[in-house]
Amino acid sequence: MSKPTIKRKNISALCIVLFSSVAGLWSNAALGQATPHYNVLFIAVDDMNNRASVFGFPTVLTPNLQRLRKRGTVFTNAYCQFPMCNPSRTSLLSGWRPDKTGVYNNDTRPRSVMGPDVKFLPEYFKMYGYHTERVGKILHGDFENDIAWDYSDSLYIGELRYDEGSQSLTGKKDGGGSWWVTSSPDDSTANGVLVRRMLGRMRLNPPQPFFMALGLTVHNPFTPSISYWNVYGDHAAPQLLPVNRQGQKNGLSGNGSSNIVLPATPAGDRSDVPPVAFPSQVLKSTTEWQNTVHAYYAEVTGMDKQLGLIFDELERKGLWDSTVIVFWSDHGQHLGEHEGTWLKNTLFEESAKAPLIVCVPGKRPAVSKALVEMVDIYPSMAAICGLPAPAGMEGTSFLPLLDNPARPWKRAAFTQVQRYNNPPVNEYGLVTSQYRYNSWGKDGEELYDHKTDPFEYVNQVLNPAYATILSNMRKLMAGGWTRVLPPADPVAINAVTTTNDALQKTGELKVYPNPSKGEKIFVELQSEYNESVHIVVHNSAGKIVQQMTNFLHTGNNILSFSAAERAAGVYTIAIKGKQLSATSLFVLQ
Structure with missing residues (x-):
């Protein structure tokens, strides 16, 4: 199979990605990049x-x-x-x-x-x-x-x-x-x-x-x-x-x-x-x-x-x-x-x-x-x-x-890390801007306050003064890496919101669950026409990250997509056809 070529056109920086509703997956293909x-x-x-x-x-x-x-x-x-x-x-x-x-x-x-x-x-x-x-x-x-x-x-x-x-x-x-x-x-x-x-x-x-x-x-x-x-x-x-x-x-x-x-x-x-x-x-x-x-x-x-x-x-x-x-x-x-x-x-x-x-x-x-x-x-x-x-x-x-x-x-x-018990057991640690928490399952826990103890000499797990911190760290650990991702840039969110509000809309989109924690997302809309529409998704920086063409039937239409591989943030989805135009914001956590 031949290699994809790198395009060198002097166009605005964007990464266009093909959006496959048939497979229900987010997939990528480079169409242009500055x-x-x-x-x-x-x-x-x-x-x-x-x-x-x-x-x-x-x-x-x-x-x-x-x-x-x-x-x-x-x-x-x-x-x-x-x-x-x-x-x-x-x-x-x-x-x-x-x-x-x-x-x-x-x-x-x-x-x-x-x-x-x-x-x-x-x-x-x-x-x-x-x-x-x-x-x-x-x-x-x-x-x-x-x-x-x-x-x-x-x-x-x-x-x-x-x-x-x-x-x-x-x-x-x-x-x-x-x-x-x-x-x-x-x-x-x-x-x-x-x-x-x-x-x-x-x-x-x-x-x-x-x-x-x-x-x-x-x-x-x-x-x-x-x-x-x-x-x-x-x-x-x-x-x-x-x-x-x-x-x-x-x-x-x-x-x-x-x-x-x-x-x-x-x-x-x-x-x-x-x-x-x-x-x-x-x-x-x-x-x-x-x-x-x-x-x-x-x-x-x-x-x-x-x-x-x-x-x-x-x-x-x-x-x-x-x-x-x-x-x-x-x-x-x-x-x-x-x-x-x-x-x-x-x-x-x-x-x-x-x-x-x-x-x-x-x-x-x-x-x-x-x-x-x-x-x-x-x-x-x-x-x-x-x-x-x-x-x-x-x-x-x-x-x-x-x-x-x-x-x-x-x-x-x-x-x-993994400890070589029979069978081997995976053990986990996490660090925040101030604390380190290590969980060893039934063998115990560690909690360190890097503000007062940067070299991790004093385990605070049994210290009542750290009970709330310990509880919060356990929740962070249970939530996993998908729950600690960077927040969307407030300036970018405002720009996307302004763009979304300025678009002329003739229909309403319903996106759920919203916010989503990475599970399947549903997009629902009513159409008065049988027509082909273009669907575009922008991220919080205003860049196109997905687009597709789909055919809508008269009546209620529901599309479903997996967002499990998308970064957390605010997104705009816009649908436009000859007769229908609709937009909505949704949030991935």
């Missing part, structure tokens, strides 16, 4: 938390991410949907939440449970004429092969995590951050190799528009080069450093770690938390803990240095002003908080929150505190690049936040 079709640079970093200068943590230096900050929007409250590599990336790349993907671990092949027809994000862009390439980890393991790229690099990122003198990832996994230091040059580190392979692809001048995806890593084990290890620590108190997982030392010396400030973890921090909240506990001596955190900080700065080479190449080729850059991580990274919690797979902030920076040409740089979710990236990128809104998304385009980062947005963001 939004520029930017190139895309899609950068994923494995297991990175928000401890970086670009996110307001000045200790960890990320000067090249600061270059993005000067051009883009930094989202300080972005949350993954499942803090584990495969489930999180599958959700992000499909626009589906984990309960829809059916992927809850690192072993499930996404297509084995999602089916062969799902369009992952790069495949959607490819369908609309983009040239797509991948270097590094974008999905997970050999599941990368399930995505149809125009070019897919064969190198697996695990091959690049090495002990000194070895090119294999050896040793057993553990629940705490492993680390060692390499004396190898930057270009032979994992990120160095990946960046140079990507630079090689960029220098081949791929067709435009392109979708180039680069997967980098700060994943455990932390194996920075000595040059970045020595960015941190105490040069006046050097130490001999391990050069492999077994802790072997061969004379490599570097800065000491005694001045590394550790994350706080009050004594007894786990005592008021259901034990199921913690997948493991690894307690380290103060010295070993400082060394591990030191290695992670060095890893992040080394990754940032390599990333700068990609940005330099964009500048050299004059592509900054025609390329959308999305920088993200699949989830966060624990560094020993909560009395020995490491890595990920918890519902705490350190694990559930993840980096997200979006740079769009022509948009003013900003910092947004709005609650966004990684599942939002797919529909957002389609909107930013002028592609039709993809069907079936469970995320919300955050394009409006790029113009107004402080506008009202989602009331909550959701994350889930």
Whole structure:
């Protein structure tokens, strides 16, 4: 089947979507679009938390991410949907939440449970004429092969995590951050190799528009080069450093770690938390803990240095002003908080929150505190690049936040984990602008007040002063993600209302239920004629989002449609024929 072509007509920005009453579904097709079709640079970093200068943590230096900050929007409250590599990336790349993907671990092949027809994000862009390439980890393991790229690099990122003198990832996994230091040059580190392979692809001048995806890593084990290890620590108190997982030392010396400030973890921090909240506990001596955190900080700065080479190449080729850059991580990274919690797979902030920076040409740089979710990236990128809104998304385009980062947005963001009971049980957490609530079913609950307790040390579930808050959070959890979507823009609502009132009407429409919570919508009208009519639906911004032609019979006519895949907001439906003209407003919650 031939690819749909991208139209480049200079017409007003609108996305026209064919509306099928026969199938009873909302479906999409691009008929015209004025939004520029930017190139895309899609950068994923494995297991990175928000401890970086670009996110307001000045200790960890990320000067090249600061270059993005000067051009883009930094989202300080972005949350993954499942803090584990495969489930999180599958959700992000499909626009589906984990309960829809059916992927809850690192072993499930996404297509084995999602089916062969799902369009992952790069495949959607490819369908609309983009040239797509991948270097590094974008999905997970050999599941990368399930995505149809125009070019897919064969190198697996695990091959690049090495002990000194070895090119294999050896040793057993553990629940705490492993680390060692390499004396190898930057270009032979994992990120160095990946960046140079990507630079090689960029220098081949791929067709435009392109979708180039680069997967980098700060994943455990932390194996920075000595040059970045020595960015941190105490040069006046050097130490001999391990050069492999077994802790072997061969004379490599570097800065000491005694001045590394550790994350706080009050004594007894786990005592008021259901034990199921913690997948493991690894307690380290103060010295070993400082060394591990030191290695992670060095890893992040080394990754940032390599990333700068990609940005330099964009500048050299004059592509900054025609390329959308999305920088993200699949989830966060624990560094020993909560009395020995490491890595990920918890519902705490350190694990559930993840980096997200979006740079769009022509948009003013900003910092947004709005609650966004990684599942939002797919529909957002389609909107930013002028592609039709993809069907079936469970995320919300955050394009409006790029113009107004402080506008009202989602009331909550959701994350889930699975605990390996028999059978496995899915557990859920949500965060609002002030509170975090985690539900562990029969095993208990957690409630934290981020205003007074940003690091989640004190569980307020049993505090009578929080009884009303707890009740409200339980209701939010029960309502799910469809009940916390962004409100419609009041200015846009007023514009649509004014337009609706100004239309000359010869008939009356009845739309019900109104407001609708996503179930089937019925449109009822009386017609005095047998005639063909044109039906158009506008969203709250006044853009056409659906249209169709239908035949009405004399008498009462009832049309029914499913709105389950439409964003919350205010819509206008207008029906016009030779004899009949009618409009109505309806609201999706």
